Amino acid sequence: MSITTVRPLSFFLSLAALLVVALLLPHFANRGIIFLAGIVAINIVFGIAFNFAFAKAGVLSFGHAMFFAVGAYATGYMTINQDWMPFLLILLVAVSAGALLAIVTALLALRRAGGVSFAVITLALGALIHVIITKTTVLGRNDGLAGIARPPLDLGVVSIPLGVGDNYYYFLIVTCALAVLLMWGLWSNRFGRSLQAVKSDPARADFLGIDVDAKRLQAFTISGTMAALSGALFAPWAQIVSPEVALWTQSTMPVLFALLGGSAFFLGPAVGAILFGFLDYGTRTMVGVSDLLVGGLLLAVVLAVPGGILGMLSTLWNRFGGRRNNGATPVATSEVHQ
Amino acid sequence: MTLHNETSLASRAAGALPAHGSTLLQARDVFKNYGPIKVLKNVNLDLAQGERHVVIGPNGAGKSTLFKVLSGELPPTSGTITLRNEDVSTQKGYRRVRKGVGRSFQVARVFLEMTALDNVAVSIEAREANCGRNGGFLALSTPRAIIDEALGLLSDLGLYAVKDTQGAVLAHGDRKRLELAMSLALKPKILMLDEPTAGMSPTDRAAAVNLIDRIVRDNQLSLLLTEHDMGVVFQLGTRLSVLHYGEVVVSGEPDVVRADPLVREIYLGRKSGHA
Amino acid sequence: MTGDLLTILFNAMTWSMATFLVASGLTIVFGILHVLNFSHGGFFMIGAYVAYTVLNYFGFEIPLYAYLGGALVAAVAMGVVGVGVDAVVFRRLQNVEGVYVLIATYALLLVCDGFVKLVWGLNYLSVSPPNGLLDAIFMGDAILPTFSLFVIGCGLVVFLLLEGVLNHTSVGRTLQAIAIDPWMARAVGIDVSAVYRATVVAGFALAGLAGGLLVANQSLSPELAHIYILQAFGVVIIGGMGSIRGAFVASIFLGFVEAVSATYLPNYPGVLFFATIALVLVIRPQGLLGKEATA
Known part of the structure; x- marks a missing residue:
């Protein structure tokens, strides 16, 4: 699979299919299903955001919940306490807060530590953010923020009341689609290829004149920013934000989505998030089963299907689909250097 | 038995500095230590425009370390690396690449x-x-x-x-x-190759030498390489520097180096350190 | 004031030794296999629950021998589990990239969480300390529970035992050889995979032992794994990854950080702890105490 020749058709078809299903859903599904669909859309953005840093630039974060939480809490706080702010401005501020946190994290830690070490640093920072949230009164301490409104969307010419009917749902779906589109562009274009070079072989990339540290910082910042966006969209959707969104179990979710769906593929986390949505819905009433399920699945994927669902399908397609293997299966680059 | 002392080595090396053209890459008084181990000791080296400079020496002489320090993979412990009249001693690889360096790795990456x-x-x-x-x-x-x-x-x-x-x-x-x-x-202006023929059969090696020779000529490159196959060294090099125990002991045109008694001694293996 | 100081000192040591008990198995596995094992906290937690189940037969009057016996049962049980986990999981992670190993062991932790929730439920459970360790010593203003003294003692004993085994026996020297260069160790005829298996089992048994010894130190809930694994990670990271002595010193260091934070920032538990860990990692990613990754 050539990365210098981008064939956008399959991506656009997939995105369009998802979009059509999501937009038609309110006409035949009940409230519970629609709510779940919104959560899945948010999770898709969250998962792809995580995977952008992980699979494209080789930066593993175990604390992505902190970006989600910052986006969610910032949005929740501003819609409750700063209701003069237009909604788009609120989103902008919330997302910028996530971007800032990502830049600070990367500047502090990414230059000095890579791989497992960086993952543990993000874990500790995530835990720190969680503690701070549970101890901050304006953020509702352990209770979180409840009664988050869905403010009107002021577009200048028209103002759409997002609190009415399924309006917020449509806004959510469209915004998620735009975010996915944006990340796909960055994943596929020349910038994305330079990130892939950095991940594939940092020493080689360095001697192609690529500033490895800068690329990692940029990738992590984009990832954190988009994770904050998913959190920002979540707050008015759930209308309640609790400290659990900052907990490290929340940080595991995008890892699971990405690995389950296939982290080598841009839409891998989307597949993982959709599948997880079904599983979660099916097991929601059973105590402990969800942990067993998430843990067991993740373990099974890492041990048995490292390429995830899309990786498996792609292998099958190449083997039985009559197409010659043109390298669509990602090659493990783990043990080649060092 | 000591055949030479350090001052005599240094003076021999210093006596045979710049040859022709303007200097593109220069190492001055470069030391490199790994912890207590001194791998490079007071290395001075010049790569002039259009030159093909080969660093030779027995295994463990510090060729690879010198190569890493010159290319920017490792910083020198002390001393200066100058690239096209700019001090790049503390610059990482990518910044040197942007000034016209291209390099290979010993195990191709x-x-x-x-x-x-x-x-x-x-x-x-x-x-x-x-x-x-x-x-x-x-x-x-x-x-x-x-x-x-x-x-x-x-x-x-x-x-x-x-x-x-x-x-x-x-x-x-x-x-x-x-x-x-x-x-x-x-x-690039400068091509740096680390052991380009390592692990090749004689046939492949001859082809590789011809290829390097051609691309250097076609692209008007200056070449810096490390190599321990003497055939390759004398086919490609217009200038040789002999590294021995982290020091440049001789530097000059191939014929001069070939005739040097000290080099003969190092390569005939009478001294330890020759593999 | 002296009471305050004594309390801080005492709390610091209790926290340190409790954390060291958990971190010791984690450290050994990291030192030899270079696997940062998230699930260690999970098996520690299951060990505690196993001990709880054993001690349940004794009601409120638990003799000291039964308490120690419960810890031993937990250690053996987790050691046995370790054999299975090694065969199914760790064995397959030998040639997998570090980040995937981290993800796999984290997944295993979630499995432990789910297992505990299914078997023992979500409610808080508790075990009272054994007979003879129920009261406290009063020194000035300070109150020193005897059970805490017991925890400190356990930590010291485990530390001294591990130090002895690792530094003064042939087993210890073999382990060090493997930690430094497994290839070379294999070349000189050491059965490296057997040693790896033994290390994982020992690590798991230590997790179970810690769970059993600390079962009365706090109430039991499915949160237990997460609380202790973060502390133990902190210790292993600051201790320079993989050295028992480093882990011991780091435990004490972080114990003081935690005790000072509990006294002067009581409303922000953990903030100082995580801030310290993040800071140390940022300044010295290889940990405060040296670079060596030997047990």
Whole structure:
């Protein structure tokens, strides 16, 4: 699979299919299903955001919940306490807060530590953010923020009341689609290829004149920013934000989505998030089963299907689909250097 | 038994400094320690425009370390590296690359999961980005011009047939040439090759020497390489520096170096350190 | 004031030794296999629950021998589990990239969480300390529970035992050889995979032992794994990854950080702890105490 020749058709078809299903859903599904669909859309953005840093630039974060939480809490706080702010401005501020946190994290830690070490640093920072949230009164301490409104969307010419009917749902779906589109562009274009070079072989990339540290910082910042966006969209959707969104179990979710769906593929986390949505819905009433399920699945994927669902399908397609293997299966680059 | 002392070595080396053309790359009083181990001791070295400078020496003499320090993979413990009249001692590899250096690794490094064509195309894109041409967000695929340039380089190095093969499954020799193509894609002024013929059969080695000779001439490159095959050294080199126990003991034109009694002694293996 | 100081000192040591008990198995596995094992906290937690189940038969009057016996049962049980986990999981992670190993062991932790929730439920459970360790010593203003003294003692004993085994026996020297260069160790005829298996089992048994010894130190809930694994990670990271002595010193260092934070920042538990860990990692990613990754 050539990365210098981008064939956008399959991506656009997939995105369009998802979009059509999501937009038609309110006409035949009940409230519970629609709510779940919104959560899945948010999770898709969250998962792809995580995977952008992980699979494209080789930066593993175990604390992505902190970006989600910052986006969610910032949005929740501003819609409750700063209701003069237009909604788009609120989103902008919330997302910028996530971007800032990502830049600070990367500047502090990414230059000095890579791989497992960086993952543990993000874990500790995530835990720190969680503690701070549970101890901050304006953020509702352990209770979180409840009664988050869905403010009107002021577009200048028209103002759409997002609190009415399924309006917020449509806004959510469209915004998620735009975010996915944006990340796909960055994943596929020349910038994305330079990130892939950095991940594939940092020493080689360095001697192609690529500033490895800068690329990692940029990738992590984009990832954190988009994770904050998913959190920002979540707050008015759930209308309640609790400290659990900052907990490290929340940080595991995008890892699971990405690995389950296939982290080598841009839409891998989307597949993982959709599948997880079904599983979660099916097991929601059973105590402990969800942990067993998430843990067991993740373990099974890492041990048995490292390429995830899309990786498996792609292998099958190449083997039985009559197409010659043109390298669509990602090659493990783990043990080649060092 | 000590055949020489340090001052005499240093003076011999210093006595044979710059030859011709303007100096592109220069090492002055370079030391490199790994903890308590002194790997490079007061190394002085010049690469002049158009020169083909070969660093030779027995295994463990510090060739690879010198190469890493010159290219920017490792910082020197002390001393100065000057690249095109600019002090680059503390600069990392990518900044030296942007000043016209292209290099290979002893074990060829290419992007393993990318095809040969993508490897070269990504290299050209990196060069373009370094000149401030980023192609824009909406241009997803690599432009035709870059693909054509990459295909040209692949054909030139005899890799056209494997253009769609992944780096991971390329044959050893192909991978070495692919790495060379990636370095050439940067349009460097200086090409630095670390043991380019290591692990090759005599036939492959002869072909590699001819190839390097041709591309250096075609692209008007200055060449710096480390090598321990003497045949290769004398075919390619216009200037040799002999590294021994981390010091440059002799530096000069091939015939002069070949005739030097000290070099003969080192290479005849009477002293320890020769593998 | 002296009471305050004494309390801080005492709390610091209790926290340190409790954390060291958990971190010791984690450290050994990291030192030899270079696997940062998230699930260690999970098996520690299951060990505690196993001990709880054993001690349940004794009601409120638990003799000391039964308490120690419960810990031993937990250690053996987790050691046995370790054999299985090694065969199914760790064995397959030998040639997997570090980040995937981290993800796999984290997944295993979630499995432990789910297992505990299914078997023992979500409610808080508790075990009272054994007979003879129920009261406290009063020194000035300070109250020193005897059970805490017991925890401190356990930590010291485990530390001294591990130090003895690792530095003064042939087993210890073999382990060090493998930690430094497994290839070379294999070349000189050491059965490296057997040693790896033994290390994992020992690590798991230590997790179970810690769970059993600390079962009365706090109430039991499915949160237990997460609380202790973060503390133990902190210790292993600051201790320079993989050295028992480093882990011991780091435990004490972080114990003081935690005790000072509990006294002067009582409303922000954990903030100082995580801030310290993040800071140390940023300044010295290889940990405060040296670079060596030997047990």
